[in-house]
Amino acid sequence: MLAMLHALVAGASKRDVCWLYGARNGSEHPFASETRQLLGALPRHHSQICYSAPDPEDRLHIDFDVRGHLDMRVIEQLNLPRDGDFYICGPTGFMSDLSAGLASFGVAKDRIRTEIFGTGPLMTPGIAASPRQTPHVPAGPPGSGPMVSFARSGLNVRWGSSFKSLLELAEACDVPVRWSCRTGVCHNCETGLVAGNVSYQPEPIDAAADGNLLICCSRPEGNVVIDL
Ligand code: FES
Incomplete structure (x- = not known):
């Protein structure tokens, strides 16, 4: 523009x-x-x-x-x-x-x-693509935070303070995700929130639709189930 x-x-x-x-x-x-x-x-x-x-x-x-x-x-x-x-x-x-x-x-x-x-080229394949690796718990010591369940991947992992967002946790687990801006603007990372609540940092410009979350800028507030 x-x-x-x-x-x-x-x-x-x-x-x-x-x-x-x-x-x-x-x-x-x-x-x-x-x-x-x-x-x-x-x-x-x-x-x-x-x-x-x-x-x-x-x-x-x-x-x-x-x-x-x-x-x-x-x-x-x-x-x-x-x-x-x-x-x-x-x-x-x-x-x-x-x-x-x-x-x-x-x-x-x-x-x-x-x-x-x-930026289009940064877009990752999204949940429809096949994971390169079977989703797994992240490397390093396990987190002690709320339970994060990636429903489609059949993976339950504890949130750890070393992650800045649920997107970072998903990436560390090789859970297939899609994203672009990573700052709550583009909504490419918008995903279904099956259960639980999240908080945002930074706050997205436009809120996710009801029942969804933006994984790039959110953290779990208690146990969550995500449609990934
Ligand atoms: S990646 Fe752009 S809003 Fe999450």
Whole structure:
């Protein structure tokens, strides 16, 4: 998206350009000043920045425009032209919600383009692939924490404090997993939580669906059963 903005500025575009951006707060808003500068060079630009959890130092109408998530409610209020070209980049849930919302809004499907936030080549094969090795307990001394059960793999292991996330534990056990960002953004690691509860560090940008968890940034709060 940033590259597109640079290209528009380099070509002295006179097009209407509307830049919509959602972040948790200013500390998680990369390239904010660069973007602002580029938009300032486009004579027909509009911008709407949404912060879902602004920090006290984030200034309304200066650093951001809307308190809340970037969603269809925001887009409908902007009354964007239905014959515009829409480029969406973000987590899969965010993109599918907006794509469906824009289609209901009257935007033709061939005018909606999406790009997943994350780096494709890092994606691992996922739970459908065959494990390279039979899942096993991790090397080293056993953990003393809650029991983590990987249901599909038929493996029960104790959580250990040396792991930063359930994803790290699964990898140490050769349980097949999929992931991309490893920071709670892309949802590629979203998996069914059959039983138990987890806590998040960091908090994901968008919560996992009911009954699911993001294994890349979660730890067990008591015994858990995971659909892996
Ligand atoms: S790997 Fe991206 S949210 Fe977990």
